[in-house]
Amino acid sequence: FDKYALLxxxxxxxxxxxxxxxxxxxxxxxxxxxxxxxxxxxSKMGKRSRQRQKNQSTGRDSRDNAGWGNGYxxxxxxxxxxxxxxxxxxxxxxxxxxxxxxxxxxxxPATIRITGYKSHAKEILHCLKEKYFKDIQELEIDGQKIEAxxxxxxxxxxxxxxxxxxxxxxxxxxxxxKFHQFLVSETESGNISRQEAxxxxxxxxxxxxxxxxxxxMCAAPGSKTAxxxxxxxxxxxxxxxxxxxxxxxxxxxxxxxxxxxxxxxNSPCIMVVNHDASCIPTLHINSGGxxxxxxxxxxLCDVPCSGDGTLRKNIDVWKxxxxxxxxxxxxLQLRIAVRGVEQLAVGGRMVYSTCSLNPIEDEAVIAAxxxxxxxxxxxxxxxxxxxxxxxxxxxxxxxxxTKEGMWYSDWSEVPxxxxxxxxxxxxxxxxxxxxxxxxxxxxxRILPHHQNTGGFFVAVLVKKAPMPWNKRFPKSVEGEGGGxxxxxxxxxxxxxxxxxxxxxxxxxxxxxxxxxxxxxKKMKLFGYKEDPFVFLTEDxxxxxxxxxFYDLSPDFPKLNVLTRTHEGKKRHLYMVSKELRNMLLNxxxxxxxxxxxxxxxxxxSDGEEFGCAFRLAQEGIYTLQPYIRSRIITVSVEDIKVLLxxxxxxLSKLQDHAHAQAKKLGMGSxxxxxxxxxxNPAEPQxxxxxxxxxxxxxxxxxxxxxxxxxxxxxxxxxxxxxKQGQKPSDGEKEGKEGEEAEVQKxxxxxxxxxxxxxxxxxxxxxxxxxxxxxxxxxxxxxx
Numbered sequence: 001f002d003k004y005a006l007l008x009x010x011x012x013x014x015x016x017x018x019x020x021x022x023x024x025x026x027x028x029x030x031x032x033x034x035x036x037x038x039x040x041x042x043s044k045m046g047k048r049s050r051q052r053q054k055n056q057s058t059g060r061d062s063r064d065n066a067g068w069g070n071g072y073x074x075x076x077x078x079x080x081x082x083x084x085x086x087x088x089x090x091x092x093x094x095x096x097x098x099x100x101x102x103x104x105x106x107x108x109p110a111t112i113r114i115t116g117y118k119s120h121a122k123e124i125l126h127c128l129k130e131k132y133f134k135d136i137q138e139l140e141i142d143g144q145k146i147e148a149x150x151x152x153x154x155x156x157x158x159x160x161x162x163x164x165x166x167x168x169x170x171x172x173x174x175x176x177x178k179f180h181q182f183l184v185s186e187t188e189s190g191n192i193s194r195q196e197a198x199x200x201x202x203x204x205x206x207x208x209x210x211x212x213x214x215x216x217m218c219a220a221p222g223s224k225t226a227x228x229x230x231x232x233x234x235x236x237x238x239x240x241x242x243x244x245x246x247x248x249x250x251x252x253x254x255x256x257x258x259x260x261x262x263x264x265x266n267s268p269c270i271m272v273v274n275h276d277a278s279c280i281p282t283l284h285i286n287s288g289g290x291x292x293x294x295x296x297x298x299x300l301c302d303v304p305c306s307g308d309g310t311l312r313k314n315i316d317v318w319k320x321x322x323x324x325x326x327x328x329x330x331x332l333q334l335r336i337a338v339r340g341v342e343q344l345a346v347g348g349r350m351v352y353s354t355c356s357l358n359p360i361e362d363e364a365v366i367a368a369x370x371x372x373x374x375x376x377x378x379x380x381x382x383x384x385x386x387x388x389x390x391x392x393x394x395x396x397x398x399x400x401x402t403k404e405g406m407w408y409s410d411w412s413e414v415p416x417x418x419x420x421x422x423x424x425x426x427x428x429x430x431x432x433x434x435x436x437x438x439x440x441x442x443x444x445r446i447l448p449h450h451q452n453t454g455g456f457f458v459a460v461l462v463k464k465a466p467m468p469w470n471k472r473f474p475k476s477v478e479g480e481g482g483g484x485x486x487x488x489x490x491x492x493x494x495x496x497x498x499x500x501x502x503x504x505x506x507x508x509x510x511x512x513x514x515x516x517x518x519x520x521k522k523m524k525l526f527g528y529k530e531d532p533f534v535f536l537t538e539d540x541x542x543x544x545x546x547x548x549f550y551d552l553s554p555d556f557p558k559l560n561v562l563t564r565t566h567e568g569k570k571r572h573l574y575m576v577s578k579e580l581r582n583m584l585l586n587x588x589x590x591x592x593x594x595x596x597x598x599x600x601x602x603x604x605s606d607g608e609e610f611g612c613a614f615r616l617a618q619e620g621i622y623t624l625q626p627y628i629r630s631r632i633i634t635v636s637v638e639d640i641k642v643l644l645x646x647x648x649x650x651l652s653k654l655q656d657h658a659h660a661q662a663k664k665l666g667m668g669s670x671x672x673x674x675x676x677x678x679x680n681p682a683e684p685q686x687x688x689x690x691x692x693x694x695x696x697x698x699x700x701x702x703x704x705x706x707x708x709x710x711x712x713x714x715x716x717x718x719x720x721x722x723k724q725g726q727k728p729s730d731g732e733k734e735g736k737e738g739e740e741a742e743v744q745k746x747x748x749x750x751x752x753x754x755x756x757x758x759x760x761x762x763x764x765x766x767x768x769x770x771x772x773x774x775x776x777x778x779x780x781x782x783x
Contacts, residue, residue, distance in 0.1 A: 075315050077105040082321050085401055103449035108312035109162040111197045115230050120686050123714050124191055132179045141172050153388035189706035190264030195223040198446050198456035202300055202351040203227035205382055205460050210241040212297040217277040219247035220254035222261030229267045239623045240577045244269040250276045259595040266619045269577045271596040278335040281590045285582050295345035303333045305354035305361050309455025322403045326360040330426055333365050344463045353458040359398035360426050362457040363440050368425035370438045374468045379442040380460040390450040394443025397428055531564040533584055549612035551630035573601040600624045615669035616691045625689050632671045633661045637683050643701040644708050650698050670694045684714045
C-alpha cells in the first residue's frame with residue numbers, strides 16, 4: 001500500500017487509474033482472505049463440534065449411574081493421607097471404618113425440602129405423595145424395581161425427602177421425567193428447595209421463633225438462609241413478623257446468588273449484606289427514641305471449612321485434601337465464631353457448624369471459644385431435639401498431623417519453626433477439670449455411613465453472660481426459660497465511650513506539632529455500587545392515587561415503602577418490615593446492603609388513565625393483600641383454571657359469582673382471591689392470591705410461568721411438558737379436556753416475554769383486555 005501511495009504522489013496524471021487498480025486489488029485480496037479463512041474456520045468448528053459431541057456422549061454415559069449433580073467419574077476416589085489421618089484419630093466407631101470409606105465413595109442422594117412457611121406446604125406434600133411417590137413405588141425399569149423417595153426420619157412433618165435415582169433411570173421413564181420437571185418447576189417458584197440433608201440441621205437447632213433477630217454470618221449460597229426465612233413466616237396470616245434475617249457473605253458475587261435464593265421466598269424481612277464475617281460491623285437501632293446497639297437473638301455461624309465431609313458431592317476434594325487445609329482455616333474460623341458471640345444477646349443461641357470432620361476445625365474451635373468466654377458460654381445439650389437423627393458425640397482428645405505426616409499431641413511438642421502455622425488453640429485444653437466442664441461430648445458429628453448423608457459437625461452455644469472482653473452488656477432475649485426481655489445496662493456508657501474516643505482522636509490529630517492517632521476511617525466498600533434505598537414519606541404524592549384506587553386500610557405502613565432512586569420516576573415500590581427500616585436508617589454508613597425488600601407495585605407506562613399509575617406485583621401480593629380493601633374478586637377453583645390456562649378469557653368465562661364482581665370493577669389491576677372450603681377436601685385447603693388485570697371485556701392473571709404451573713398442579717391439572725417442548729397429541733388433549741394444551745400455549749408465549757418473573761404485557765387493544773405496558777428502564781432490587 002505504501003508503494004502504491006508513493007507512485008501516486010510521483011504520477012499525478014495517472015492517479016485516477018492507479019487508484020482504481022489499487023481498490024480493485026485490495027477488494028480482490030480482501031474477498032480471497034475472507035473466503036480462505038472462512039473455510040478454515042468452518043473446518044475447525046466442524047472438528048470441534050464433532051469432538052465435543054464425542055466427548056459429551058462418552059461423558060454422559062459415564063455419569064448415567066451417578067447421583068444427580070455428579071460428573072467426576074474419572075477422578076480416583078482415593079487419598080491415603082485422608083485414610084491414615086482419620087484412622088489414627090478414631091472418630092469412626094471401631095469396625096466401621098471400611099463402611100465409612102465405602103459410603104464416602106458413593107454418590108450423595110438428592111435431597112429436597114418443602115418450604116415450611118408457606119401455607120401451600122401441605123398441599124405440595126399431598127401432591128408429591130399421592131401423585132408421584134405412590135406411582136413410583138410400583139414402577140419397574142429394565143426388570144428392576146425403582147426405590148421410591150424416602151422421608152428424612154428426623155425432619156419434622158415429612159417436609160424433607162431423599163432419593164437415589166440417577167439421570168439414566170429418569171430418562172428411561174416418562175413418569176420419572178414428570179417427577180423431575182415437577183421438582184425443577186417447584187424449586188424455581190420457591191416451593192421446594194434442593195438442599196443437602198445435613199445442611200438442614202443448623203436452622204432446626206436454632207429453634208427460630210417469629211420475633212427473633214437473626215444473623216447468618218456466612219450465608220451464601222443461601223439454602224440455610226431460606227430455611228431461616230421460612231421459620232420466621234411460620235404463620236402466613238402475619239405479613240410482617242417482628243423478627244428479621246440479616247444474611248451476610250464476604251464474597252460480593254456470591255451475595256447475588258444469595259439474593260436469588262432469598263427472592264424466591266418473597267419476604268419483607270430479609271436483608272443481604274456484604275462484609276467480612278470476622279469483623280462484621282456492630283449495628284445500631286433506634287429504640288424508644290434512643291440509639292441502641294443491636295444484639296441478635298439467634299446467630300448461624302456456618303464457617304468456611306476444608307469440606308472433607310462433602311467428598312460424596314465435591315469429588316475434586318479427593319485430590320486436594322491435606323491436613324494443612326485445616327491448619328490454615330482454624331484461625332479464621334475462631335475469629336468468625338468470636339465475632340459471632342460478641343454480637344449475640346444474653347440468653348441467645350449460636351449454632352457453629354462445618355462440613356468438615358476434622359477436630360481442628362470443630363472441637364478445637366469450640367474449646368478455644370469456651371475457654372475465652374470464662375463461663376459466659378455453654379454448650380447446649382441438643383440430643384433430644386432431633387429424634388431419629390444418628391450422630392456421634394464430640395471428642396475431648398485429638399492429635400494434629402502435618403502434611404508431611406508428623407504428629408503432635410500437645411503444643412509443647414511443636415518446634416519453634418512450626419509455631420506460626422500451628423497454634424496453641426488447635427490442641428485440647430491441658431487442664432482436665434476445665435476440659436470436663438466444657439462438655440465437648442454435646443457437640444454432634446454426623447458420619448456419612450450412618451444415614452446415607454454427607455459428613456457434618458454442629459454445636460449449639462448458649463450465651464449466659466456478656467463476654468469478658470466486652471465492656472457493653474447486651475439485652476437479654478426471651479431465652480430458654482421464656483422470661484421477658486430486659487436490659488442489663490452498660491450500653492449507653494459504652495456508646496458514649498465510643499463517641500468520646502472518636503472525638504479525642506480527631507482533636508489530637510488536629511493539634512499543631514502533636515502526633516496523634518489518625519481519625520476513624522470510613523468503611524471501604526468493594527464490588528458493585530448499589531442503587532440507594534430511599535424510603536417514602538407518608539405524604540408522598542404516589543400514595544394519593546394508590547390509597548384511593550386500592551382503598552388501603554388506615555394501618556397500612558406507608559413508612560415501610562421504599563424505592564431505589566432519588567430522582568426521576570419511581571419504577572418499582574418495595575416494602576420492608578418496620579425493624580429492617582430501622583436498621584437501614586441507622587446504619588447507612590456502617591454496612592453495605594446488597595438487597596432488601598419485596599416488590600409490591602410496578603409502574604405502568606399508561607396506567608394513570610385507569611386511575612392508578614402502579615399495578616400490583618405478584619411477588620408481594622401476600623404481604624400487601626391484607627391491607628387492600630377494594631379491587632378484590634373472589635374466585636373458585638374453576639375460575640382459577642380458566643385464568644391460568646387461557647391467555648385473555650372473556651369475563652363471561654368466569655362463574656356467576658366472580659363474573660358479577662368483575663363487572664362492578666373498572667379497568668386496572670386487581671386481586672384474584674381463592675378462599676378454601678373446608679367442607680370440600682378435594683379442593684386445595686389453602687388460600688391462593690393472584691395478581692390480575694381487569695380489561696374492557698376480558699380478564700387476565702399476571703403470574704410467572706413456574707407459579708402458574710404450581711397452582712395448576714394444586715388444582716389437579718396436568719402440566720407436563722416433554723423434553724423437546726412438543727405439544728401433546730390430539731388424543732392427549734382430549735383426554736385432559738384441553739387444559740394441558742392451553743397451558744402449553746400460554747406458557748410458551750410467556751417464556752419469551754417474561755422479564756424477572758413479570759410479563760411484558762404488550763398492547764392492550766390487540767389483546768382485548770387493555771393491559772398495561774411495562775415501563776422501560778425498570779430496575780431490580782439489586783445492582
